[in-house]
Amino acid sequence: MSFFVTFWRIFLAAWKHFTRNLWLSLTTIFVLILALLSVNVLIGVNVLLTHATQNLENKIDVSVYFSPSTTPAVLEQARFFMSGLPQVKSAQLLTANEALAAFKARHAGDKKILGALDELNENPLGATLILKARKTDNYPFLLKALKNPQFDFAISSQNYEDHANTIARVQSVSRSVQLFGAGLVLIFILFSVLIVFNTIRVAIYTQREEIGIMRLVGASSSYVRLPFVFEGIFLALIALVFTGTIVVALSAYIDPRLASVFDGANPGLSAYFVGNALILTITEGIALASLVGFSSWAAVGKYLKR
Amino acid sequence: MIQLEHISKIYPPDVRGLRDVNMHIRPGEFVSIVGQSGAGKTTIARLLIAEERPTRGKISIGGWEITNISRRDIPYLRRQIGVVFQDFKLLPKKTVYENVAFALEVATVASSRIREIVPQVLKIVGLDEKGKRFPQQLSGGEQQRVVIARSLVHRPKVLIADEPTGNLDTISMREIIDLLEKINSFGTTVVLVTHNREVVNALRRRVITLSDGRVVSDQAEGKYLLPT
Numbered sequence: 001m002s003f004f005v006t007f008w009r010i011f012l013a014a015w016k017h018f019t020r021n022l023w024l025s026l027t028t029i030f031v032l033i034l035a036l037l038s039v040n041v042l043i044g045v046n047v048l049l050t051h052a053t054q055n056l057e058n059k060i061d062v063s064v065y066f067s068p069s070t071t072p073a074v075l076e077q078a079r080f081f082m083s084g085l086p087q088v089k090s091a092q093l094l095t096a097n098e099a100l101a102a103f104k105a106r107h108a109g110d111k112k113i114l115g116a117l118d119e120l121n122e123n124p125l126g127a128t129l130i131l132k133a134r135k136t137d138n139y140p141f142l143l144k145a146l147k148n149p150q151f152d153f154a155i156s157s158q159n160y161e162d163h164a165n166t167i168a169r170v171q172s173v174s175r176s177v178q179l180f181g182a183g184l185v186l187i188f189i190l191f192s193v194l195i196v197f198n199t200i201r202v203a204i205y206t207q208r209e210e211i212g213i214m215r216l217v218g219a220s221s222s223y224v225r226l227p228f229v230f231e232g233i234f235l236a237l238i239a240l241v242f243t244g245t246i247v248v249a250l251s252a253y254i255d256p257r258l259a260s261v262f263d264g265a266n267p268g269l270s271a272y273f274v275g276n277a278l279i280l281t282i283t284e285g286i287a288l289a290s291l292v293g294f295s296s297w298a299a300v301g302k303y304l305k306r
Numbered sequence: 307m308i309q310l311e312h313i314s315k316i317y318p319p320d321v322r323g324l325r326d327v328n329m330h331i332r333p334g335e336f337v338s339i340v341g342q343s344g345a346g347k348t349t350i351a352r353l354l355i356a357e358e359r360p361t362r363g364k365i366s367i368g369g370w371e372i373t374n375i376s377r378r379d380i381p382y383l384r385r386q387i388g389v390v391f392q393d394f395k396l397l398p399k400k401t402v403y404e405n406v407a408f409a410l411e412v413a414t415v416a417s418s419r420i421r422e423i424v425p426q427v428l429k430i431v432g433l434d435e436k437g438k439r440f441p442q443q444l445s446g447g448e449q450q451r452v453v454i455a456r457s458l459v460h461r462p463k464v465l466i467a468d469e470p471t472g473n474l475d476t477i478s479m480r481e482i483i484d485l486l487e488k489i490n491s492f493g494t495t496v497v498l499v500t501h502n503r504e505v506v507n508a509l510r511r512r513v514i515t516l517s518d519g520r521v522v523s524d525q526a527e528g529k530y531l532l533p534t
């Protein structure tokens with residue numbers, strides 16, 4: 001007796017159960033989709049919040065303004081020293097002219113400031129060194145490192161915007177979303193297990209004559225059981241395919257609409273779900289199939305006591 | 307072949323199905339178990355296929371002690387015993403052929419073997435021409451013959467038939483009994499449970515009479531005794 005033939009017979013039986021109670025199967029799939037969606041919405045919200053935090057962290061920098069009279073040698077020394085520190089991710093040196101251009105660009109709409117600048121005949125700005133740290137908590141160290149006698153005499157002022165409050169707010173939102181989301185996911189999972197259990201019980205009820213005969217003619221327990229477990233796994237896989245499609249479509253729809261929140265950058269929802277499609281599908285598939293499979297297995301148990 | 311020693315069966319909480327039943331059925335015998343309704347006949351049949359377990363005593367079939375048979379082994383026991391039970395019907399949506407084949411499929415028999423065996427057993431019960439029919443297109447007696455065909459697919463050493471003539475007219479009843487005798491003549495041990503006096507008296511074989519869960523008589527060429 002080949003394994004394949006047995007497998008095929010069990011598969012056919014499972015397919016028959018599925019179609020016999022089509023409406024029930026469809027509602028079960030619907031509930032499973034809701035459960036999977038709740039998980040993926042939670043994942044998506046987390047992705048957005050992580051990206052939002054990263055976005056904010058990327059904005060943090062220290063601008064070091066040098067007095068206009070600073071010699072290029074001192075500027076270069078400052079840049080060289082700072083960029084050599086392991087905590088520094090980037091050290092960008094803007095010349096006086098570049099600093100002026102950047103300043104003008106920042107205040108492009110402001111006639112008063114631009115007018116005042118034009119009245120001055122020379123560039124009032126000196127060179128600017130823009131520093132970014134690898135981690136947000138490296139900034140205090142960077143500020144200390146700037147007190148280097150080799151160039152600190154040339155620093156006219158410095159500007160450190162840490163966005164600390166905003167970041168703290170985003171992180172606290174993340175935490176409550178995770179807590180609330182986890183509760184929601186748990187509830188959906190509980191519902192799906194109960195509903196799958198019920199669906200399989202109904203399937204068993206409609207098959208009770210076959211089951212009685214199978215047992216009396218000497219079918220093994222697993223032969224009776226497996227079609228129902230397969231049926232549960234069928235339902236799970238169909239729900240998985242639908243959910244995958246919905247998630248991909250939904251994230252493609254949401255991305256451009258959230259771009260404004262990210263200063264015009266792509267929120268990266270779609271990229272995340274497409275990039276992690278395989279691993280997400282496999283983990284969610286295995287988790288759901290084993291939950292559903294176990295639930296179906298338990299549902300048949302009662303009928304196999306004798 | 308079949309040995310029951312001091313078998314008692316109490317259904318929870320305290321219904322006495324059988325009380326201290328002893329019997330020994332030899333290979334190739336044709337034994338009728340008779341008694342009024344509620345005497346415990348079906349209980350014996352259920353114990354033999356391990357659908358119930360005895361409260362006390364020992365049962366063995368073909369030298370295999372099944373008193374405390376494990377659940378894993380039950381399917382193997384049942385493939386060695388053919389059963390014809392009252393509440394063990396044909397599947398209405400399957401043809402005669404499919405109903406018989408079903409018993410082999412679920413026992414994971416290869417398809418090529420199934421194609422060999424099904425026509426053979428249908429021929430034994432005289433229905434080889436009617437394999438494509440559905441159960442409701444057959445008479446009651448023919449349906450019962452399909453059930454018997456299905457019980458024969460594993461070439462059982464023992465056939466247990468519980469009231470196989472239950473709802474049948476006299477002619478169909480006669481056909482079923484003839485069929486059981488034919489199966490017995492191939493060497494299969496047959497245990498026939500019935501409360502039909504005509505059937506038993508016509509057979510002239512061993513008769514075990516039960517009353518209220520006890521064996522009240524066991525005769526080699528018996529007649530149906532009316533309990534006093």
Ligand SMILES: Nc1ncnc2c1ncn2[C@@H]1O[C@H](COP(=O)(O)OP(=O)(O)O)[C@@H](O)[C@H]1O
Binds near residue numbers: 321323341346348
């Ligand atoms: N599953 C059961 N639960 C409780 N009592 C039962 C059960 N099956 C049978 N009995 C009781 O056991 C006794 C014997 O029943 P049974 O073996 O079916 O008799 P018969 O087949 O001779 O009519 C009866 O009193 C019946 O009510």
Ligand SMILES: [Mg+2]
Binds near residue numbers: 347
């Ligand atoms: Mg009975």
